[in-house]
Amino acid sequence: MFERTLRDGASLRPLEPWHAEEFAAHLDRAREHIRPWVGPGFVTDDLDGARGTLRGYAERQAADGARLFGIWLDATLVGGVMFTAFDAALGCCEIGCWLEPGAEGRGLVTPACAVLLDWALGTRGLHRAEWRCRADNERSAAVARRLGMTLEGVRREFWPYAGTRYDKQVWAILAPDWTARAVQPPRGDARRPSRSVAPTATEPFEYQRRVC
Numbered sequence: 001m002f003e004r005t006l007r008d009g010a011s012l013r014p015l016e017p018w019h020a021e022e023f024a025a026h027l028d029r030a031r032e033h034i035r036p037w038v039g040p041g042f043v044t045d046d047l048d049g050a051r052g053t054l055r056g057y058a059e060r061q062a063a064d065g066a067r068l069f070g071i072w073l074d075a076t077l078v079g080g081v082m083f084t085a086f087d088a089a090l091g092c093c094e095i096g097c098w099l100e101p102g103a104e105g106r107g108l109v110t111p112a113c114a115v116l117l118d119w120a121l122g123t124r125g126l127h128r129a130e131w132r133c134r135a136d137n138e139r140s141a142a143v144a145r146r147l148g149m150t151l152e153g154v155r156r157e158f159w160p161y162a163g164t165r166y167d168k169q170v171w172a173i174l175a176p177d178w179t180a181r182a183v184q185p186p187r188g189d190a191r192r193p194s195r196s197v198a199p200t201a202t203e204p205f206e207y208q209r210r211v212c
Contacts, residue, residue, distance in 0.1 A: 004115055006071070012112050015070035015080055017054040023070075024050035026077040030100035036161055037137050038098055039084075057082070064088055069116070071099070071108050078103035081112045083120070091127040093120050097143065104139070110146045117147065121175040128174055134159050135167035144171035148181055 004012040015023065024047045035043045044050050057068040065087075070080040079099030086093045095116050097109045120126045131149055133140035144151070149171040157165035 006108055006111050008073075008106060008108075010071055010073045010078075010106070010108050012069055012071055012081070012115060015054065015057075015068045015077075017051060017058055019070065019077070020047060020051035020054055022077050023054060026079075026100060029102070030079070030098065033101050034098045037134060037140065038096070042098075069112070071103070071112055073103055073106070073108070079108070081109065081116055083116065085130075086120070088124060088126065091125075092130065093126055093128075094130040094132060095120075096131070096133075097140070109143050113143060113147055117173070117178055121173075121178045126175065128172055129178070131171040133169055133171075134161075135169050141169060141171070144169075147173060148177060149173045 002014055006012055024044075027043065027050060031043055031045070042053060044053055054068070057066055060066040061068075065083075066085060067083045068080065069082060070077050072078065079097065081095060081097045084094045084096045095113055097113060099109060117129055120129055129149075131140075131144040131147070133144070135141075135154060141151075150173065152170050152172050155168040155170065158168040159166040
C-alpha cells in the first residue's frame with residue numbers, strides 16, 4: 001500500500017476502483033458542497049457513477065495520464081487531490097482538489113498538493129504545473145497562493161454552472177520556482193508546504209507497512 005502521512009491523523013493514498021463504495025459514501029456527504037466547483041463529470045449520484053469515475057482515472061493513469069489520490073482523516077475518506085491532466089511529453093500537468101465540508105480548515109490540501117508537485121516537477125521532471133479554478137472560489141485560489149503559484153490570467157465566462165457563466169482563473173508554477181521554495185514555512189503560516197519532507201520514491205508515496 002502506498003501511503004503518505006499528512007497531519008493530524010490524515011494520510012494520502014491512491015484512490016482506486018476498489019474504493020468505489022467508500023468513494024460513493026464520501027460523495028453523498030460532499031456532493032452539494034463541491035458540485036459548483038469541480039468538473040460536472042466528477043460528481044456522480046450513485047455507486048455505478050462513483051465506480052465509473054475511479055475506473056476512468058485508473059485507465060488514464062495506466063496511460064501515464066491523470067491520477068487520483070484520496071485524503072483519509074481518521075480512517076474516513078474526506079476528499080482528495082488529483083492530476084486532472086498529466087503530459088510528460090509536453091512537460092506540463094494540472095492539479096486539483098476537493099474536500100467535504102467537515103474536513104475544511106484543517107490544512108490538508110496544501111501539503112497533499114505539495115506531494116504531487118514534488119513528484120511531477122522533481123521525480124518526473126515536468127516543467128510546469130497548473131491550477132485552474134472558478135474566479136469566485138476563494139478557498140481554491142488560496143491554495144494556489146500557498147503553493148507559490150502565479151495567477152497568469154482569467155478566462156472570462158468560461159465556466160458554465162446552473163445557467164450562469166463564471167470566470168476561470170489559471171494559476172501556474174514552473175519547476176525552477178518550485179525547487180527554489182523555502183524549506184521551512186514562514187512563521188504564522190503553518191499550512192505552507194515544507195519541502196523538507198518531500199518524497200524521493202518513483203511514486204509520490206512511500207511504502208509503509210499497515211498494522212491491522
